[in-house]
Amino acid sequence: MVKLIVRDRESIQEAVRRFRKLVERSGIKKEMRRREYYEKPSEILRRARLRAERRARRPLPVRPGM
Secondary structure (H helix, E strand, C coil): CCCCCCCCCCCCHHHHHHHHHHHHCHHHHHHHHHHHHCCCCHHHHHHHHHHHHHHHCCCCCCCCCC
8 A cells, every 4th residue: 555645735736646656666557457357377377487588588698607
């Protein structure tokens, strides 16, 4: 849950801007989009598998001195 305490002499626009940042950082918007429509468990697993495959295909970063 996101709580925002409005500061003294803070405009509404500034408070709304801070609120949006807090919501974005907390992941609430992402969670809302994810839950907007029902997704079958098989689709969830499929997306996770595809994500893992893309991650595995990504080249490893080169470290200097090795």
